[in-house]
Amino acid sequence: xxxxxxxxxxxxxxxxxxxxxxxxxxxxxxxxxxxxxxxxxxxxxxxxxxxxxxxxxxxxxxxxxxxxxxxxxxxxxxxxxxxxxxxxxxxxxxxxxxxxxxxxxxxxxxxxxxxxxxxxxxxxxxxxxxxxxxxxxxxxxxxxxxxxxxxxxxxxxxxxxxxxxxxxxxxxxxxxxxxxxxxxxxxxxxxxxxxxxxxxxxxxxxxxxxxxxxxxxxxxxxxxxxxxxxxxxxxxxxxxxxxxxxxxxxxxxxxxxxxxxxxxxxxxxxxxxxxxxxxxxxxxxxxxxxxxxxxxxxxxxxxxxxxxxxxxxxxxxxxxxxxxxxxxxxxxxxxxxxxxxxxxxxxxxxxxxxxxxx
Numbered sequence: 001x002x003x004x005x006x007x008x009x010x011x012x013x014x015x016x017x018x019x020x021x022x023x024x025x026x027x028x029x030x031x032x033x034x035x036x037x038x039x040x041x042x043x044x045x046x047x048x049x050x051x052x053x054x055x056x057x058x059x060x061x062x063x064x065x066x067x068x069x070x071x072x073x074x075x076x077x078x079x080x081x082x083x084x085x086x087x088x089x090x091x092x093x094x095x096x097x098x099x100x101x102x103x104x105x106x107x108x109x110x111x112x113x114x115x116x117x118x119x120x121x122x123x124x125x126x127x128x129x130x131x132x133x134x135x136x137x138x139x140x141x142x143x144x145x146x147x148x149x150x151x152x153x154x155x156x157x158x159x160x161x162x163x164x165x166x167x168x169x170x171x172x173x174x175x176x177x178x179x180x181x182x183x184x185x186x187x188x189x190x191x192x193x194x195x196x197x198x199x200x201x202x203x204x205x206x207x208x209x210x211x212x213x214x215x216x217x218x219x220x221x222x223x224x225x226x227x228x229x230x231x232x233x234x235x236x237x238x239x240x241x242x243x244x245x246x247x248x249x250x251x252x253x254x255x256x257x258x259x260x261x262x263x264x265x266x267x268x269x270x271x272x273x274x275x276x277x278x279x280x281x282x283x284x285x286x287x288x289x290x291x292x293x294x295x296x297x298x299x300x301x302x303x304x305x306x307x308x309x310x311x312x313x314x315x316x317x318x319x320x321x322x323x324x325x326x327x328x329x330x331x332x333x334x335x336x337x338x339x340x341x342x343x344x345x346x347x348x349x350x351x352x353x354x355x356x357x358x
Contacts, residue, residue: 285311
């Protein structure tokens with residue numbers, strides 16, 4: 001009877017193993033068939049130098065991907081299949097040469113609200129559409145603007161350095177901090193992000209000024225308690241904090257230079273969460289070094305990162321962060337989802353939610 005039991009168990013184990021092998025093989029064939037139906041996309045890569053791994057599943061659900069590095073190894077093999085170019089942190093750069101090498105390409109789907117890095121005329125001439133991801137980055141970027149403003153005003157970084165320095169014996173009582181509550185905030189560029197910054201600033205009872213080419217509605221101004229400045233000079237002269245929230249265009253390159261910095265209060269702080277090229281960095285260095293203005297807090301520079309010997313890096317009255325405006329997992333996943341939505345719409349020949357027209 002024992003021998004019969006052992007024999008039965010052996011047959012059961014064999015049957016289970018056969019069933020499991022069949023299931024795995026079937027599932028693999030099913031996934032392979034499903035993958036075969038997915039369109040191909042070119043990406044910079046997943047990981048530290050590309051699209052964050054935390055959002056890889058969103059793309060993987062809809063696309064088969066090839067990294068730019070692998071594409072360059074075998075362009076003839078990959079080029080005919082690629083219908084989508086996912087552009088992240090400006091990579092892969094959709095140059096005319098790359099566009100010309102991708103005969104099936106339908107769309108360049110870029111992550112982020114800014115699109116100054118895209119040559120839209122060249123993309124359009126290639127018969128390819130383009131899209132960005134506005135809207136979903138507004139809250140996160142506005143949070144970053146306030147974080148930089150507060151950190152600079154209250155000397156948070158300097159305070160941390162002093163407190164953790166092993167040579168510190170006595171903690172300082174004052175580091176030159178300035179008041180945020182009740183101060184005047186000047187916002188240059190009252191678009192979606194600027195509007196969100198103003199809403200947050202109201203929580204600090206800040207007086208809000210703004211400047212841009214087109215004035216917002218009276219309803220918006222009333223909601224925000226914001227005052228429109230007819231010119232940039234007026235805003236700069238009246239503000240304790242100036243936040244730059246403009247798109248990079250030929251008109252905004254070098255928008256803040258030596259002349260504009262000289263118009264600011266000596267106690268004022270410049271915060272830039274737009275693009276590095278909006279500020280003349282040589283002029284900014286001179287203004288900070290000579291105390292023409294109190295401080296600067298920059299989430300963007302030109303280039304990124306700055307050369308390690310750049311003079312701005314050695315100043316005590318500047319905070320520089322590595323373009324963290326949209327860097328939360330929640331926002332990154334929203335951005336990638338928008339990229340995917342735009343790409344799928346383009347492949348199907350439909351209307352893209354965020355198409356960039358030229």
